Amino acid sequence: MRTILGQLKQYKKDSILTPLFTALEVIMEVMLPFITALIIDEGIQGGDMNKVYFYGGIMVAMAAVSLVSGAMAGKYAASASSGLACNLRQGIYDKIQTYSFSNIDRFSTASLVTRMTTDVTNIQNAYQMCIRIAVRSPLMLICSMAMSFMISPKLSMVFLCAILFLGCVLGGIMMAARKVFDVVFRKYDDLNAGVQENVSGIRVVKAYVREDYENRKFSKAAENLRRLFVKAEGLLALNNPAMMLVVYGCIIAISWFGARFIVVGTMSSGELTSLFSYTMSIMMSLMMLSMVFVMLTMSAASIRRIEEVFKEEPDIRNPENPLEEVKDGSIHFDGVTFSYRKGSGKKALSGIDLHINSGETIGIIGSTGSGKSSLVNLISRLYDVDGGSVSVGGHDVRQYDLEKLRDAVSVVLQKNVLFSGTILENLRWGNGEATEEECREACRAACADEFIERLPGKYDTYIERGGVNVSGGQKQRLCIARALLKKPRILILDDSTSAVDTATDARIRDAFARVIPGTTKLIIAQRISSVSHADRILVLDDGKINGFGTHEELLETNEIYREIYESQNKGGGDFDQPGTGKGGAA
Template sequence: MNKKLLRSVREYKKQSILAPLLVILEVLMEVLIPLEMAKIIDIGIAQGNLSYIIQRGIILVVMAMLALFFGVQAGNMAAYAAAGYAKNLRHDIFYKVQDFSFKNIDHFSTSGLVTRMTTDITNVQQAYMMSIRLLARAPFMIILSWIMTLTISKPASILFLIAIPFLGGTLLFIAKAAHPHFIKVFDEYDVLNNSVQENVNASRVVKAFVREDYEIGKFHGISGYVYELFTKAEKIVAWNAPVMQFTMYTVVLILVAIGGRSIVGGTMEVGELTSVIVYALQIIGSLMMVTFVFVMIMIAEASTDRIVGVLNEVPEMQDQADAVKNVADGSIDFDHVDFSYGGEGGNLSLKDINLHIKSGQTVGIIGGTGSAKSTLVQMIPRLYDVTGGSVKVGGVDVREYNLEALRDQVSMVLQKNVLFSGSIYENIRWGDEHASDEEVQRVCRLAQADGFINEFPDGYNTMIVQGGNNVSGGQKQRLCIARALLKKPKILILDDSTSAVDTRTDALIRKAFREEIPDTTKLIIAQRVSSIEDADQIIVLDDGKIAGVGTSEELLKTNEIYREVYESQVKGGGEDE
């Protein structure tokens, strides 16, 4: 088991130590039981001594009860330790992911992280539970059973010395042969989970285009490949049982032959032969346990590597020891900013961006698809780090801020709006978990969401289903704007966040911004000119470069891109009435 992962055992170390200790006590009782059975047969029954049989029978029952008690307690401890270990692993991975930047998250697909948190951790949990129980049980059982056999019959003990390496080596070979197939399975699990997640999230599109059969076929293809990999692995592992049975029966037959001659020769009693056969079964059973655990560990090893990959991922953005925790104002400066999603040497999405935005200004951002509008604003709350140059908020480089302090003062309504399962109150309070009902209702009025919320039978207590699929696109946008406003930020960024509302509602939202939050810097990415026409300045982006900056009137005179967009929408009647 990986040392890094074992750190997650933490408060469950006690149970992890007690489990194998209790297993050893259980094994000790189980090994002594055949000796008592031999005495009952060879002395009590052979001599017809009823009192001796009762006496040894009581001892036998006590041993059996103790073995049962130790076994149950060991099982409880192992289950408790393994479940706690898995809980801590999930906790550690989830907390680690919270520190990831978007660039870190890009290294792992969503489905990949989900698989690690579920299937992979379950594999590790099962392997850990089996390890602390069976890996303690099997060696002690084999050693003690062999010692007991040695005290009864040296030829039988020599037979075990031959059978144990043969059987152990064969089963080890089987386990190693199956291992590569198990490794492949978990990579395909990511693909399978991604297919399911994508299908569920896009269910409306699938149904609208009547593509259910296509999606079913795609799922069957991936699922079938996982089936093939598992089948190949299980076919190899399936040799375990026949090899075990063949070895077991062969050993028993040889033992009967040896024991029969010894009994005839008077060097062994019937009860002793019975004990030796029981010890043989215990040894072979222990070897099978070792193999079973070994296969599980091999499966878990693939999962371990995937989990360690997440835990070893170094967060790209980390707070400095002397990180700034106070954002002075909402002023924003871009100083020769370059950015590439591929890092140094990659294709630049932003190229030599120079901007100065005063605190409290309303700034519009417009440009064609792929002009890097969203990329530009993601530099401000440091969702990504610049490749070159610097971005300053309140006169301080964003890399010098405490991340939480910076993002607390930058509210961002993303292009892809996300609502969570829960009531409207709970969703809005993501902006401020301590906000009163009155504060929530106030920001909803500013975002023009109050009207449709009150039309719901349960009003603000209306439950939002997963993904917000029970509200329209425009309603979702207004709820997300309200959530952002509740933070009372120094900078508010709307990334095409009013595209699904009509122009009248859009105008009312912008009017509320001017009157209610005049000191907040507002950046509005929009496709509609009317959404940014009255901004203090408008930034025109083209292919990651600034093609123009100015008011609407100035850009109409100096910027061809803005003029074309303006004329196509306003003069061409492209805007909603």
Template sequence: MKRLLQELKEYKASSIKAPLFMIGEVGLELSLPTLMAYVIDNGVMKGDMRTAVLMGLVMLVVAFLSLVCGALSAKNASYASAGFVKNLRKAMFENIQRFSFRNVDRYSTAGLITRLMTDTTNVQNAYMMILRMCVRAPMMLILAMVMTFTIHADLAIYFLYALIFLAVALTLITVLSYPVFRRVFRKYDDLNASVQENITNMRVVKAYVKEEAETKKFKSASEKLYEMFCKAEKILVLNGPMMQLAMYACIMAIGWFGAQFVVGGSLTTGELMSMFTYTMQLLMSLMMLSMVFVMVSMSTASAKRIVEVLEETSDIHNPAKPVYEIADGSIRFENVSFDYYTHEFDKDADDAVLRNINLEIASGETIGILGGTGSAKSTLVQLIPRLYDVQKGAVYVGGRNVKEYDLDTLRNEVAMVLQKNVLFSGTIKDNLRWGNDQASDEEMIRACRLAQADEFISRFPDGYDTYIEQGGSNVSGGQKQRLCIARALLKKPKILILDDSTSAVDTKTDALIRKAFREDIPDTTKLIISQRISSIEDADRIVVLNDGEIDGIGTHEELLASNAIYQEIYETQKKGADDDE
């Protein structure tokens, strides 16, 4: 709770006003039965209509003031709870943006979305109930209990018995239901993941005619969630019978014993009427408390999931005195080893993703990187902009350890086109300006010409103002890759990394892109990961990776003469090309 309440910020005042107005409403409301008893005993029973009318008007004023206080309490509670959750979502989203790739790997996308939406909504509903019902119910309970003991202590004792009974029952219900709700929200993550995966890959689903299978999978996940909710509700449903039992027992006790006290003369008719009214108020307070217990049981599980994200700290952060300028695009890997699954690297581990990488790259050099699936090509280049941090050894850019640089400075000077190309909803210009939000039209056109994208953009009716659907679904794979390359070029980086980013373009276009790089950005260091030797054969040097280690470094001709892996890949691709011809 302490961590969550830090996000109240500007809504603290409303959070205080809501319970204060609620206290006013409860106090005014509780005075009404006493006023009613006075009207009955001193007005109606004595035939004094003037007193009855006068006190009746007083009751109307009190009721109106109670209504005003209730409305103001509701307004402030709504404002505070909505604002509180707005701040929670903002804090979570901002913290997620600071996550390193390692942090992101710990959470599923669906799990983060559930926390940002479903879990925060649960907390919002619970917070509103806490501001109103958690103030109203205890206040009503305590004051009504005081009033009943003031009227007749012997009769009021039955309320105390009911209160103890319900307190024990509600505590047991909460303790039993909480673990079930924890499991329920984990199932929500699975259900959201199923929906996200299906909708994102709808074209594949339809291409393989798997609609029915996906529907069955969704139905199965939904039914499991339903079963778990039913299990939780079977526990919570006990709340109703407990309340009914306490309510009717109190009414019967007051009716039976109250009548005897009236006959005995220790209780007036008006006081008995007040006791019945206070009985209903007490029992309604207990009902409200039970509702709060139910909501708190659900929201406690959600709150813990939210705090997990809020307290997740990135394992990659700026140094105390960061460097804000990168001299050039030179890169050096010095005894680098890396493993995704451990923070502290075991120097004796043989199953690390990267092991003992030593590589020096001059500024402006073009380096090709080749290797089989799982040889850690992508992992190697992701260490340069600190998407991951090494556990052993060091990576240097511009002559300095990358851990010395300001993160934004480093990542702005290292443009990376990832293996999975992503475009966002918006125009082509909007997507290109992710690389440089101040880029002029001329700069965008130049970048697109270098990436061989200007030619197909010009054919669109709206040109650079063409709208890109979510995920770039209305452009081809090759067009998407070229737009992503143009976006990276707009950063004017010192280092450009292409992670298998021309796999969907034809060999002619690929050659034109490489030619443009050589002629127009000769001072930019270029690292090109590719499965095709034709994409990297004219590189200054080629690095062959095998199972996380460097197997060979050299030019195309040198590797053909000396490296078995390179020879095998070359022969396989050459044979495939000959067969195609």
């Protein structure tokens, strides 16, 4: 709870004022039955109308104070709880931004979304009840009990028996329901993951006519969640019968024993009337406390899940005295080994010794799963090596300030991502200060200008979330232009021209040589034609270097490279480029 309450920040004042106004409200309400007893005993039975008017005026004033105090308590409770929820969401979001890829891998996207929405809402509701109801109910209970004992200590023992009975019942219900709610929120994650997967892949679902299958899968997940909620709510539903049993049991007991006390003269009618009022106050307090316990039971699982996010420490951090400048684009891998799960024994890369000069163009090729993306992810320190070192600009990447290092490295990922906004807004992710002319130049270099100029809004055309209103090749070219705007020391293209034709691919490569001649360029590709022009080509196989040299050298010495080349050129080269013999892919 300390982690959660630490997010109150500017709403601490509201959190303090809420119980203060609630306490004042309770004090006024508790005094009202006592004044009622005085009106009956001294005013009505004594035949003194002046006392009736006097005590009646006091009751009106106390009721007004109670009303205003309750309204203020409700206002501040709403402000504090909604403010806590706002700060929690912001805190979780800020924390996620500090995560490395390995941290994010431990949480699914759907799970993080559930924690920022459903779990935070549960905590918001629980906190509002805690500072309002959980303060009001115990105060009302204690004050009402105190007043009851002042009226009749013997008769008030009925309440103690009721509280002990109800406490045992509620404790058992809470323990059973808590275990179920832990499972419920994990199932929420599964349900959200299914929705996210289905919606993001809706085109594939429709292309393969799998709507019925996906509907059945979602229905099964929703049914599992419904069944668990029914089980949990079924346990919590036992709360009301237990409460009603206690309420009516207390009323019957007080009516029976109170009547006898009036007959023998040890209690007045006004005292019995006020005692009935206190009985209802005590019972209502117990009922509200049971509601708080129910909400706390539901939110306990949410609290633990959010604490997991806050307590997760980033695997990658800045050093104490980080380097602020990347001098050049030279890259050195020295004895690098890497695995996505440390201690698993499964290496994504092993024994990597690689030295790249600043300004070189390096092609990287290999089969799926050979470690191409893993290799380049280490350069901008998206992951840290298990063994060995990766150096950029003559220094280990772990010595740099993370932002400065990543500013010097532009990455066009295998999975291209565009955000909702105009084309210019997306381009300026690469450089927030870029002028429109600089954006146009980058688009010309990436061969994106030709399709942008055909759009009705040109550079002000709105891109839908995820770039769904542009084609795969157009998306790739926009992402390349965005990367060029950074004017990086190192440019990494992770299979990012796979959706463009060979002629456009060649024009983009020519533009690189003209626009960023001093930038080190790493080009991961499946097509030989995309890397054959490179200064040197790296062949990876099963996480190890299988070959490293020029196109001609690898054709002579490397079996894997030669097989890829021959398979792609067999029958006439790439699909959009006529075969020209052995040199056709160059």
